[in-house]
Amino acid sequence: MKIYIIADMEGIAGVVSKDQTEGSSSHLEVARLQYTREVKAVCEAAIEEGVEEIYINDFHGNGLNLIPEKLPEEAMVIRGGFRPSSGFDLLDKTFSGLVMLGVHARTATGRGVIPHTYSQKISFEMFGQPVGEFDLLSLIAGECKVPTLLVSGDSIAIEQARTNLPSTHMVITKFPVGTESALCIHPNRVLTQLKDEMRRAVKNIQSIEPPQIAPPLQLLIKLHDVTLAHRLEWIPGIKKVDDTTFEYLGKSMKEIANVVYGTTTLAECKF
Ligand SMILES: [Zn+2]
Numbered sequence: 001m002k003i004y005i006i007a008d009m010e011g012i013a014g015v016v017s018k019d020q021t022e023g024s025s026s027h028l029e030v031a032r033l034q035y036t037r038e039v040k041a042v043c044e045a046a047i048e049e050g051v052e053e054i055y056i057n058d059f060h061g062n063g064l065n066l067i068p069e070k071l072p073e074e075a076m077v078i079r080g081g082f083r084p085s086s087g088f089d090l091l092d093k094t095f096s097g098l099v100m101l102g103v104h105a106r107t108a109t110g111r112g113v114i115p116h117t118y119s120q121k122i123s124f125e126m127f128g129q130p131v132g133e134f135d136l137l138s139l140i141a142g143e144c145k146v147p148t149l150l151v152s153g154d155s156i157a158i159e160q161a162r163t164n165l166p167s168t169h170m171v172i173t174k175f176p177v178g179t180e181s182a183l184c185i186h187p188n189r190v191l192t193q194l195k196d197e198m199r200r201a202v203k204n205i206q207s208i209e210p211p212q213i214a215p216p217l218q219l220l221i222k223l224h225d226v227t228l229a230h231r232l233e234w235i236p237g238i239k240k241v242d243d244t245t246f247e248y249l250g251k252s253m254k255e256i257a258n259v260v261y262g263t264t265t266l267a268e269c270k271f
Pocket residue numbers: 008009010059060061
């Protein structure tokens with residue numbers, strides 16, 4: 001059995017501030033240790049349950065956050081930046097399950113630690129429902145018939161993820177107080193919960209359905225900064241609905257994800 005882990009940092013135990021997720025402060029170094037410990041705990045539980053091969057996507061920032069020598073030897077890490085896709089490189093139907101660790105709430109969520117969907121300047125909807133990174137990535141896996149086994153993150157992100165992933169195992173790492181503060185569960189307790197839930201999820205794998213939706217896939221792109229509108233007008237195939245809303249109709253989730261990644265990257269570019 002082979003599984004794919006997408007590991008982000010904002011939803012890791014004890015992480016509440018951008019000081020812990022970017023730059024070069026000692027806070028980032030401490031956060032990287034817990035990030036690696038949480039990924040390791042899930043790998044160990046998976047191996048105990050018979051998983052032989054694990055791909056880990058170091059999904060946060062520059063993709064150089066995990067400390068590979070601290071991980072089990074069965075694990076291989078997708079590291080570094082400038083990748084062809086965001087979060088799902090090399091994910092295909094040969095995997096038996098997806099795990100998403102350290103997830104955060106969607107853009108413009110009033111609570112939730114560091115809420116964003118690749119950027120804090122754009123939010124997205126599909127079929128009238130808000131979608132964040134975990135929704136898009138679980139749908140991409142679903143398109144490959146890969147079920148989402150386990151998700152971890154703050155309580156608001158988990159509440160959002162549950163809506164579209166009712167049978168997925170979930171672990172809450174903290175309870176947000178504000179967008180850069182939270183009541184945090186002890187890091188060691190989070191490790192124990194991750195191991196327990198991962199073991200249960202692998203045992204339960206047959207009863208976890210991959211989420212699926214049928215094309216045409218409607219993506220609504222909602223700008224939180226009107227000055228970005230002209231940038232989206234550069235892209236053929238993206239239709240303007242009003243000053244801050246654009247629409248894209250896609251044939252597959254990978255195509256939708258590329259539009260999300262492309263538009264958010266463009267939104268963050270400084271000209
Ligand atoms: Zn991140």
